[in-house]
Amino acid sequence: MSNEITASDALLLELLSDHQPRRPRLLVNLLAGKKTVATRYWGLRYGLLGFAGLQRYWGSLKLDFSGTQGQGLVTTTSKNELKLTKQGIAQQRRLQFLEPWQGWQASFQSLxxxxxxxxxxxxxxxxSERAHGNRQYHPLLVxxxxxxxxxxxxxRLVSPLETAQQxxxxxxxxLGSLTTTAATVVAEQLVGFExxxxxxxxxxxxxxWTDWExxxxxxFGIAQLAQQALQDTSLTLSPLLQGLQKPIIDPSVATTLQLYQRFHSLKAVQNKRQMRPSTITEHLLLAAIDLPLAKFPYHDFVSDLQIxxxxxxxxxxxxxxxxxxLSDRFRSTCDFWQFRLGAIKLTKEGQKVQNYGSD
Known part of the structure; x- marks a missing residue:
C-alpha cells in the first residue's frame, strides 16, 4: 500500500463505492453507532451495517474526507455525496487484499x-504474574x-496455577488458527510477567507494517478469538463473553414488535407503550432493517402491489x-413509513451480501 494512504484514508475507501454516491454525514453517524432510522436505513442501502459502531472500538481513528480527494481517489457529486474514482477503486482493491475481512462484521455486531x-x-x-509468583505489578487500565x-x-478459580497453564x-x-499478521498483532499486545x-x-x-494493516x-484477530470462545465453552476464554452478547435488535424496538405481533393493531401498541405514533412506526422500521427478511411482517403494512x-x-x-x-393519489393511501418499508423489503430481497441485518 502507498505510504501516502493513512489509516483514515483506507477506512474511507472501504466505505465508498464507484457506482453509489454516499453521504459523508451518514458514514460518520454509522461509525459512531447512531441508531436513527435514517442512519440505519442508509447503512442497509450501502451494505455497511456491519461497520455500525466501529468508532467505539477504534477510538481515535476518524474519517478524513480531505486526504483521498486530494489524491484523486474520491470525487464529490453535485449533492456533496462521495464516490470512488477509477484510481480510488484500484486502491480499494489493493487494500482489500491486506487482511481477510469476511466474518468479522457478524462478530462485531453480535459481541x-x-x-x-x-x-x-x-x-x-x-x-501470567500469578504463575510467576509476582504480586507487585501495575494492572492494565481497563x-x-x-x-x-x-x-x-x-x-472463583479453584486452582489458579492450573488455569494459567490451560x-x-x-x-x-x-492464535495458531489466525493469519500470521493477526496472530502477531494480538500476541504482541499481551502484557505479562516481565x-x-x-x-x-x-x-x-x-x-x-502500515497502521491500517x-x-x-x-x-480481525480479536473477532476470531471471541467467535472461538463463543463456540467452544470449554476454553478458558469462554467465560469472558459473559454479558457481552448483543441483541439483534434494540430491546425497546423488540418490545414494540412483540406487542404488535400480539395485538395486530398499531393503536393498541401505542396505548400499551404510551408512545407517539411516529415512535411506534420508527421502531417497526428499525426492526425491519435489523431482522432477517422472513422475521418481519411486511405484508401487514405494505403489499407487493403497492411496492x-x-x-x-x-x-x-x-x-x-x-x-x-409520488403521485398525490398514491400518497393518500401510503404513508412515508410504509413507503420506506417497501424500500427496505426490496433491499433485503436484492442484497446477497453477508452483512449484519441481511439474510
Whole structure:
C-alpha cells in the first residue's frame, strides 16, 4: 500500500463505492453507532451495517474526507455525496487484499469486542504474574466493569496455577488458527510477567507494517478469538463473553414488535407503550432493517402491489426514490413509513451480501 494512504484514508475507501454516491454525514453517524432510522436505513442501502459502531472500538481513528480527494481517489457529486474514482477503486482493491475481512462484521455486531479485548488482556496479565509468583505489578487500565469481572473470575478459580497453564495452551491453539499478521498483532499486545506488551503503533513500526494493516489485523484477530470462545465453552476464554452478547435488535424496538405481533393493531401498541405514533412506526422500521427478511411482517403494512406501484412511478433505482415524487393519489393511501418499508423489503430481497441485518 502507498505510504501516502493513512489509516483514515483506507477506512474511507472501504466505505465508498464507484457506482453509489454516499453521504459523508451518514458514514460518520454509522461509525459512531447512531441508531436513527435514517442512519440505519442508509447503512442497509450501502451494505455497511456491519461497520455500525466501529468508532467505539477504534477510538481515535476518524474519517478524513480531505486526504483521498486530494489524491484523486474520491470525487464529490453535485449533492456533496462521495464516490470512488477509477484510481480510488484500484486502491480499494489493493487494500482489500491486506487482511481477510469476511466474518468479522457478524462478530462485531453480535459481541462487544472492545470489552472482550479488555478482559482478555487483563486476564492474561493477571494469570501470567500469578504463575510467576509476582504480586507487585501495575494492572492494565481497563473499564471498571471489566476490572471487576476479572477480579471475580480470578477469585472463583479453584486452582489458579492450573488455569494459567490451560489458558496458555488455549491461547496458543487459538492464535495458531489466525493469519500470521493477526496472530502477531494480538500476541504482541499481551502484557505479562516481565513483558510490557506493545501498542498498535509500536507493532506497525517494528514490523514495517502500515497502521491500517495493524488496525484491521487487530480487529480481525480479536473477532476470531471471541467467535472461538463463543463456540467452544470449554476454553478458558469462554467465560469472558459473559454479558457481552448483543441483541439483534434494540430491546425497546423488540418490545414494540412483540406487542404488535400480539395485538395486530398499531393503536393498541401505542396505548400499551404510551408512545407517539411516529415512535411506534420508527421502531417497526428499525426492526425491519435489523431482522432477517422472513422475521418481519411486511405484508401487514405494505403489499407487493403497492411496492410494484411505487416502482412503476419512481423506477427501479431505490437510492433515487423520493416520497414527495409520488403521485398525490398514491400518497393518500401510503404513508412515508410504509413507503420506506417497501424500500427496505426490496433491499433485503436484492442484497446477497453477508452483512449484519441481511439474510
Amino acid at each position: 462487544d469486542l472492545l470489552h472482550f479485548k479488555q478482559r482478555l488482556l487483563l486476564l492474561i496479565q493477571v494469570m 473499564a471498571g466493569s471489566d476490572r471487576q469481572f476479572i477480579k471475580t473470575y480470578y477469585t 489458558l496458555k495452551e488455549d491461547l496458543q491453539k487459538m 513483558n510490557n506488551g506493545a501498542t498498535l503503533t509500536q507493532i506497525a513500526f517494528n514490523h514495517q 495493524v488496525i484491521q489485523a487487530d480487529l 410494484r406501484e411505487i416502482q412503476k412511478e419512481l423506477g427501479q433505482q431505490l437510492d433515487h426514490w423520493r416520497y414527495e415524487a
